[in-house]
Amino acid sequence: MERVPVLRIGGLLLVSIQVDLQDQTVLALQEDLAERIIATGAHGVIIDITAVDIVDSFIGRMFATIASMSRLMDAETVVVGMRPAVAITLVELGLSLGGVRTALDLEEGMRLLGTAPPGGGSGDGAAAGPAGGS
Amino acid sequence: MTDGSGDVTELLRSWRAPVLERWIELVAAGVRGRMTEPEIRSELTELYGLVEGALGGDRTAAGELRAALAEISRGRARQGFSPAETAIGVFALKQALYEQVRATKDRAAYSTLIDFTAFVDDLGLATFETYASAREQVIADQAEQLLELSTPVVKLWDGILGVPLVGTLDSARTQVVMETLLQTLVDTGSRFAVIDITGVSAVDTEVAQHLLKTVMAARLMGTECVISGVRPQIAQTIVTLGIEFGDIVTKANLADALAYALRHSGIRTVREAGP
Numbered sequence: 001m002e003r004v005p006v007l008r009i010g011g012l013l014l015v016s017i018q019v020d021l022q023d024q025t026v027l028a029l030q031e032d033l034a035e036r037i038i039a040t041g042a043h044g045v046i047i048d049i050t051a052v053d054i055v056d057s058f059i060g061r062m063f064a065t066i067a068s069m070s071r072l073m074d075a076e077t078v079v080v081g082m083r084p085a086v087a088i089t090l091v092e093l094g095l096s097l098g099g100v101r102t103a104l105d106l107e108e109g110m111r112l113l114g115t116a117p118p119g120g121g122s123g124d125g126a127a128a129g130p131a132g133g134s
Numbered sequence: 135m136t137d138g139s140g141d142v143t144e145l146l147r148s149w150r151a152p153v154l155e156r157w158i159e160l161v162a163a164g165v166r167g168r169m170t171e172p173e174i175r176s177e178l179t180e181l182y183g184l185v186e187g188a189l190g191g192d193r194t195a196a197g198e199l200r201a202a203l204a205e206i207s208r209g210r211a212r213q214g215f216s217p218a219e220t221a222i223g224v225f226a227l228k229q230a231l232y233e234q235v236r237a238t239k240d241r242a243a244y245s246t247l248i249d250f251t252a253f254v255d256d257l258g259l260a261t262f263e264t265y266a267s268a269r270e271q272v273i274a275d276q277a278e279q280l281l282e283l284s285t286p287v288v289k290l291w292d293g294i295l296g297v298p299l300v301g302t303l304d305s306a307r308t309q310v311v312m313e314t315l316l317q318t319l320v321d322t323g324s325r326f327a328v329i330d331i332t333g334v335s336a337v338d339t340e341v342a343q344h345l346l347k348t349v350m351a352a353r354l355m356g357t358e359c360v361i362s363g364v365r366p367q368i369a370q371t372i373v374t375l376g377i378e379f380g381d382i383v384t385k386a387n388l389a390d391a392l393a394y395a396l397r398h399s400g401i402r403t404v405r406e407a408g409p
Contacts, residue, residue: 080356082354082355084312084351086354087316087351087352087355090351090354091351091354096354101356102353102356104320104324104356104357105323108325108356112356
């Protein structure tokens with residue numbers, strides 16, 4: 001069975017889903033992630049689903065499960081890089097992922113969790129200016 | 135083919151010149167100068183030959199006749215001729231032949247006319263059917279074009295998109311709006327989207343449902359949506375219908391929504407000290 005790697009960046013854990021998600025893979029990921037959160041003492045989890053183009057209700061619920069699980073261990077979850085088609089599918093399925101925070105891309109997700117992306121995000125002048133100024 | 139149709143073919147052949155002439159005259163009067171006479175003449179001469187062939191039992195000619203009629207009525211539908219004007223083109227042949235029979239006072243010819251009438255009626259119906267389907271095609275094309283035209287997504291500020299909605303919101307349009315908005319979100323990396331419903335004529339539970347779905351989908355992608363342009367009547371309708379917008383931010387006008395989005399993006403606008 002394929003396992004989804006859980007990577008550590010500073011105080012964050014990054015889960016980048018690059019494979020077709022089977023139900024077994026999802027369950028294994030939940031276990032791995034829970035163990036890693038405890039082991040690393042991470043305060044944030046980023047799930048990157050840029051490469052995912054098919055979701056069903058089970059995977060939709062996985063995000064919510066991981067989010068509430070992580071919150072119990074004092075880590076906040078952000079789902080990043082959702083594709084338009086995936087977003088539409090989830091809404092049509094009636095899953096609005098209540099407790100999960102979302103961001104457009106990885107950089108945005110890291111900013112949301114209070115960790116500046118490496119390199120200081122120099123490309124985004126408008127957002128970087130007021131953060132320092134005010 | 136019946137015995138009668140053999141006679142009709144005979145009649146059509148022997149009276150070719152006067153009947154065709156009269157037919158052209160009748161059709162030209164019907165279209166009133168929107169087509170030139172030579173055009174009508176060449177069209178009808180071809181049809182006349184095919185009618186003769188079809189009545190004579192020639193199957194290829196019958197097929198060609200249908201195809202030619204379909205082509206003509208499709209063209210008429212596109213050019214905006216009315217259904218009556220299109221149908222008269224076929225039915226006029228009946229009249230032209232009838233007038234000719236009456237002029238010659240040939241009693242035997244009357245009975246053959248009845249068979250011929252049925253034949254022309256059949257052609258007329260086929261013409262009308264093609265006309266109707268061509269018109270429906272035109273309407274469908276226009277609806278599609280309208281759909282594309284009516285759902286622009288504009289950039290209001292760096293990282294702030296605007297979606298001005300105008301007209302009625304049905305599921306087909308919502309789908310287009312949602313897809314366009316989400317794709318633009320990805321392309322521009324925007325964190326805010328303002329959906330302006332000033333131009334939406336009415337909000338009912340279905341429209342509200344569509345709006346909520348769009349907002350939810352945008353939120354899943356990490357973008358916050360603000361709904362602006364809630365007019366008094368619309369606010370009243372929403373409350374009366376008991377629609378819950380939950381924690382979605384709504385504003386009375388686009389300016390307020392933009393100000394909100396700017397503030398939450400951490401952008402401050404300052405008026406320069408005047409003289």
